[in-house]
Amino acid sequence: MTNLSPLPGGAEDSAPPVGGTTDPIASAPRRGKSGLRALLPSWSPKLGIGLFLVLGIALFGLIGPPFFSNPNAIDPIGMTEPSGEYLLGTTQTGQDVLAQLTHSTRGSLQIGLLVGVLATVLSAIFGIIGGYVGGALDEGFSLLTNVMLVIPGLPLVIVVAGFVPPEDRGWWTVALVLAVTGWAAAARVLRAQTLSLRNRDYVAAAKVAGERPWRIVSVEILPNLLPLLASQFVFAVIAAILAEAGLSFLGLGASNSHTLGTMLYFAQNGFALQYEAWWWFVPPGLIIALFGCGLALINFSIDEIINPKLRQPRKVKAVGDVAQAAVAGHVAVTEPAPAERREDLVLTVEGLNVVYQTERPVHAVKDVSLTLRRGEILGLAGESGCGKTTLAYAINRLHRPPAEVTEGTAVFHDREGQDIDLLALEREELRAFRWSKLSMVFQGAMNSLNPVISIHEQLDDVLLTHRPDMGKAERRERCAEVLTLVGVDPQRLHSFPHELSGGMRQRVMIAMAMLLNPQVMIMDEPTTALDVVVQRGILREIIRLRDELGFAVIFITHDLPLLLELTDRIAVMRAGEIVEYAPAEEIYANPRHEYTRKLLESFPSLTGERGSFIRTGESSARSGRPAAGANERAQ
Numbered sequence: 001m002t003n004l005s006p007l008p009g010g011a012e013d014s015a016p017p018v019g020g021t022t023d024p025i026a027s028a029p030r031r032g033k034s035g036l037r038a039l040l041p042s043w044s045p046k047l048g049i050g051l052f053l054v055l056g057i058a059l060f061g062l063i064g065p066p067f068f069s070n071p072n073a074i075d076p077i078g079m080t081e082p083s084g085e086y087l088l089g090t091t092q093t094g095q096d097v098l099a100q101l102t103h104s105t106r107g108s109l110q111i112g113l114l115v116g117v118l119a120t121v122l123s124a125i126f127g128i129i130g131g132y133v134g135g136a137l138d139e140g141f142s143l144l145t146n147v148m149l150v151i152p153g154l155p156l157v158i159v160v161a162g163f164v165p166p167e168d169r170g171w172w173t174v175a176l177v178l179a180v181t182g183w184a185a186a187a188r189v190l191r192a193q194t195l196s197l198r199n200r201d202y203v204a205a206a207k208v209a210g211e212r213p214w215r216i217v218s219v220e221i222l223p224n225l226l227p228l229l230a231s232q233f234v235f236a237v238i239a240a241i242l243a244e245a246g247l248s249f250l251g252l253g254a255s256n257s258h259t260l261g262t263m264l265y266f267a268q269n270g271f272a273l274q275y276e277a278w279w280w281f282v283p284p285g286l287i288i289a290l291f292g293c294g295l296a297l298i299n300f301s302i303d304e305i306i307n308p309k310l311r312q313p314r315k316v317k318a319v320g321d322v323a324q325a326a327v328a329g330h331v332a333v334t335e336p337a338p339a340e341r342r343e344d345l346v347l348t349v350e351g352l353n354v355v356y357q358t359e360r361p362v363h364a365v366k367d368v369s370l371t372l373r374r375g376e377i378l379g380l381a382g383e384s385g386c387g388k389t390t391l392a393y394a395i396n397r398l399h400r401p402p403a404e405v406t407e408g409t410a411v412f413h414d415r416e417g418q419d420i421d422l423l424a425l426e427r428e429e430l431r432a433f434r435w436s437k438l439s440m441v442f443q444g445a446m447n448s449l450n451p452v453i454s455i456h457e458q459l460d461d462v463l464l465t466h467r468p469d470m471g472k473a474e475r476r477e478r479c480a481e482v483l484t485l486v487g488v489d490p491q492r493l494h495s496f497p498h499e500l501s502g503g504m505r506q507r508v509m510i511a512m513a514m515l516l517n518p519q520v521m522i523m524d525e526p527t528t529a530l531d532v533v534v535q536r537g538i539l540r541e542i543i544r545l546r547d548e549l550g551f552a553v554i555f556i557t558h559d560l561p562l563l564l565e566l567t568d569r570i571a572v573m574r575a576g577e578i579v580e581y582a583p584a585e586e587i588y589a590n591p592r593h594e595y596t597r598k599l600l601e602s603f604p605s606l607t608g609e610r611g612s613f614i615r616t617g618e619s620s621a622r623s624g625r626p627a628a629g630a631n632e633r634a635q
């Protein structure tokens with residue numbers, strides 16, 4: 001909408017991360033690491049234990065067999081307990097259990113690995129390719145997948161395995177049977193995910209950019225499915241080892257091969273349980289359990305590489321140092337002129353600091369102090385990445401790790417006279433507070449509506465949660481009322497989000513935020529995605545509603561001219577700090593901070609030296625400010 005260009009030294013390129021460096025986007029993931037290292041999971045106890053178990057068991061199965069005697073060799077000593085000669089004792093026929101265990105571990109690993117690879121490849125082919133290509137291919141693949149799904153797995157395996165004569169039933173035959181019968185469920189999940197991913201904006205952008213389908217699948221879609229594929233692989237391996245054990249137990253396992261399953265089968269046939277020969281059946285059972293556990297732990301770490309949000313936030317040094325280091329050298333805030341009476345205020349934020357505790361911490365909000373008066377529209381301006389959203393989220397306690405409020409307070413002055421320390425609210429108190437006293441219209445809010453639920457149900461849900469005493473008719477009336485307030489025909493209550501225009505959806509989101517008659521509404525770029533005419537209509541509504549209902553608004557945008565038209569006061573943010581905080585007229589007529597001046601100058605003018613915007617005075621209805629002139633932006 002505007003052509004605000006990043007200024008030299010703006011937030012994106014100057015926000016000093018905690019710790020003193022001046023690297024811009026300190027949050028850039030693993031920037032300091034080489035390409036290969038960036039793909040490796042970061043070390044954690046979970047990963048360590050998982051690797052130890054899996055590698056230990058794999059090594060035991062891989063390099064163990066040559067070190068031990070022939071597992072079939074019979075010693076006339078019969079069944080004996082573990083001893084110096086036979087570390088894990090012997091079987092009923094005097095065979096060395098340890099020798100059998102190494103060979104069996106190898107056999108089971110071979111089967112697990114082969115089934116894991118085959119089942120994952122099959123599910124990826126049928127799920128991802130079908131889901132992405134769609135049409136007849138997808139229908140064919142889906143039909144096959146559904147048929148495989150409704151055939152009961154184990155009986156089919158038993159029948160197939162039973163048909164293969166024992167002499168041909170090697171470990172790879174069993175693996176093949178298990179893979180063919182075990183991929184369908186995973187394929188369904190992958191197809192569903194692919195269907196969702198193929199409609200994402202970045203996939204559409206790749207298509208428009210002319211990328212070939214195989215590249216879109218492998219570069220845009222596949223990386224998003226890796227955690228799923230990894231866990232499906234792990235699941236397939238574990239399931240295969242267990243299924244093979246089950247088959248062997250029934251005498252349908254790999255003949256002439258040693259697997260953990262056949263070991264358990266012979267232990268059962270040799271009455272190991274009755275003879276209390278624990279050394280015969282406990283070790284194979286334990287290996288199966290430990291191997292599964294190790295794979296699951298590795299899977300957690302794989303998730304963390306693919307999904308950085310799962311990474312544990314790092315603990316950083318003392319909060320005081322952090323704030324001081326970051327604030328040092330920056331220009332002091334310009335305080336708003338008029339003295340503020342406590343009873344006029346609805347929100348007071350003091351010395352708020354928010355740090356993203358990532359590998360290289362990002363100090364996104366630095367020592368921010370501001371007040372919001374009852375019924376006031378306060379603008380929060382600043383270029384992309386300066387910390388506006390982080391500040392709004394922290395005030396509303398919506399921030400999630402790695403974001404952490406390291407210092408400061410945010411106090412809500414309720415109209416009933418109570419002061420509520422927002423940062424100290426417990427979970428339930430917070431749930432009751434949010435939306436009923438302070439609501440939020442999120443960035444890109446018009447996409448936040450659930451596409452398969454009608455507008456009425458979505459509005460009604462909020463009332464059901466927060467006003468359980470309201471009757472059905474009363475709730476319906478309130479839903480219709482808020483829609484009317486924002487200029488949407490109440491008939492639209494029956495509509496689904498896709499039946500509304502972008503502007504209408506945005507209005508519905510504003511209606512939803514107003515539903516409980518809050519005292520404060522935080523609006524994070526609520527009109528950015530809309531064209532100027534629709535935007536203008538919505539902004540008019542916001543001012544009118546504010547005037548009628550008396551709520552206060554924190555309006556966040558990078559569009560300073562818009563704020564000049566709309567707001568009573570403006571806080572200009574840069575690199576996490578508020579560098580200027582003054583009434584809108586003052587910012588327009590006499591910007592004091594160099595950065596504010598640059599922001600204003602960066603809007604080209606058709607008619608003058610700068611800024612094709614002139615204050616209309618529309619928002620000054622309540623304060624009695626004079627309108628300053630016509631507005632070209634509305635055109």
Ligand SMILES: Nc1ncnc2c1ncn2[C@@H]1O[C@H](COP(=O)(O)OP(=O)(O)OP(=O)(O)O)[C@@H](O)[C@H]1O
Pocket residue numbers: 011012015025027356358362364382383384385386387388389390391402403443558
């Ligand atoms: N999850 C995160 N981990 C690390 N750093 C983050 C995270 N989210 C945001 N940041 C960083 O915090 C800073 C402030 O981001 P924020 O989203 O609050 O900016 P903004 O002013 O709202 O930008 P925009 O107008 O583009 O939405 C940026 O430098 C950003 O890179």
